[in-house]
Amino acid sequence: MNPETSLPPVTVNILTGFLGSGKTSLLKRLLALPALKDAAVLINEFGEVGIDHFLVEEVDDDVVLLKSGCICCTIRGDLKGSLLDLHERRAAGRVPPFSRLILETTGLADPGPIVATLVADPVLRHQFRMGNIVTVVDAVNGAENLDRFPESSRQAAVADRLVMSKTDLADEETINALRHRLAGLNPAADILPLDDVRIPDAALFVSDIHDPTARAREVARWLAAEAHHHDHHSHDLNRHGDIRAFVLTSDAPLDWARFGLWLSMLLNRHGTEVLRLKGLLSIQGVDTPVVIQGVQHLIHKPVHLDDWPDGIVGTRIVVIAKGLDPEIVRRSFAAFVDQTN
Numbered sequence: 001m002n003p004e005t006s007l008p009p010v011t012v013n014i015l016t017g018f019l020g021s022g023k024t025s026l027l028k029r030l031l032a033l034p035a036l037k038d039a040a041v042l043i044n045e046f047g048e049v050g051i052d053h054f055l056v057e058e059v060d061d062d063v064v065l066l067k068s069g070c071i072c073c074t075i076r077g078d079l080k081g082s083l084l085d086l087h088e089r090r091a092a093g094r095v096p097p098f099s100r101l102i103l104e105t106t107g108l109a110d111p112g113p114i115v116a117t118l119v120a121d122p123v124l125r126h127q128f129r130m131g132n133i134v135t136v137v138d139a140v141n142g143a144e145n146l147d148r149f150p151e152s153s154r155q156a157a158v159a160d161r162l163v164m165s166k167t168d169l170a171d172e173e174t175i176n177a178l179r180h181r182l183a184g185l186n187p188a189a190d191i192l193p194l195d196d197v198r199i200p201d202a203a204l205f206v207s208d209i210h211d212p213t214a215r216a217r218e219v220a221r222w223l224a225a226e227a228h229h230h231d232h233h234s235h236d237l238n239r240h241g242d243i244r245a246f247v248l249t250s251d252a253p254l255d256w257a258r259f260g261l262w263l264s265m266l267l268n269r270h271g272t273e274v275l276r277l278k279g280l281l282s283i284q285g286v287d288t289p290v291v292i293q294g295v296q297h298l299i300h301k302p303v304h305l306d307d308w309p310d311g312i313v314g315t316r317i318v319v320i321a322k323g324l325d326p327e328i329v330r331r332s333f334a335a336f337v338d339q340t341n
């Protein structure tokens with residue numbers, strides 16, 4: 001048997017955040033956790049990370065083993081090449097059998113194309129699968145970065161978890177204002193201050209949408225966060241620059257084929273504007289809900305939940321989009337739903 005085909009796919013977590021936001025500090029802290037013992041880390045430069053004191057053994061020119069057991073490597077050439085190289089080493093037993101890969105991006109990266117590489121590449125998609133995207137936002141400079149740098153907003157908008165760093169250096173008012181702003185920009189993400197006691201166990205990376213026990217809880221959380229945001233804030237707070245979050249709802253079950261067609265058309269036309277899409281679907285003829293997740297024009301494989309999360313019935317889709325009028329999407333979705341019934 002080909003050893004490569006017998007290996008389960010590696011979950012990839014993207015760790016992103018603007019320049020100097022505190023990605024490496026968070027990574028160092030997380031790598032000390034037993035839960036991340038079997039993680040590999042892919043970063044741009046060892047120098048930037050300053051992991052020297054973690055380092056025990058050099059496996060190869062660009063791969064080291066950390067004291068914690070984690071594998072750490074630099075991105076050599078392109079991302080795809082580095083991922084395939086790492087996969088080959090794993091399959092050949094040349095590095096410990098890691099099951100998770102943490103990819104720390106540069107501060108100016110747009111995570112969208114990274115996700116696209118992982119999900120759309122015909123070879124990589126069988127060996128890797130997307131886990132949570134974690135974005136670090138600095139409590140001191142975060143608001144200004146969001147104002148000035150589109151990369152910063154995009155990093156925040158695509159996140160599954162937003163970690164606020166440097167809360168020890170900012171006053172409460174600043175922290176609350178930033179939290180409020182991030183909740184508007186990305187209501188589907190959990191926002192955690194770095195000094196939150198939950199962080200070491202919060203499984204920032206570990207509890208992801210592919211984990212069956214975490215799935216239902218996670219979906220309920222996105223939807224509750226969006227509903228709360230709608231109930232408590234004026235519509236305009238959901239709008240930052242031209243990035244907005246909005247929800248599409250339908251109480252009547254959808255026709256799966258027609259919905260697929262509608263979504264393909266939406267993403268075909270507006271794929272670059274849709275930064276993130278997460279939803280729970282009620283499908284005709286299926287009792288249990290289906291979860292869909294997408295980043296830009298890519299939709300991950302739909303996942304069936306065993307039960308409806310507490311208090312939620314019917315289709316609820318959270319869309320985070322840049323430069324796209326929510327009314328156009330709502331109207332098109334409503335027209336589609338009307339035609340279904």
Ligand SMILES: Nc1nc2c(ncn2[C@@H]2O[C@H](COP(=O)(O)OP(=O)(O)OP(=O)(O)O)[C@@H](O)[C@H]2O)c(=O)[nH]1
Pocket residue numbers: 017018019020021022023024025026048106107165166167168169194
């Ligand atoms: N006081 C305080 N300092 C922090 C915190 N998080 C990070 N820092 C400091 O902020 C600086 C930048 O942190 P890094 O972890 O290197 O940030 P980064 O996002 O990896 O930086 P780049 O890779 O250069 O983009 C360092 O001096 C850290 O010690 C925090 O929560 N509180």
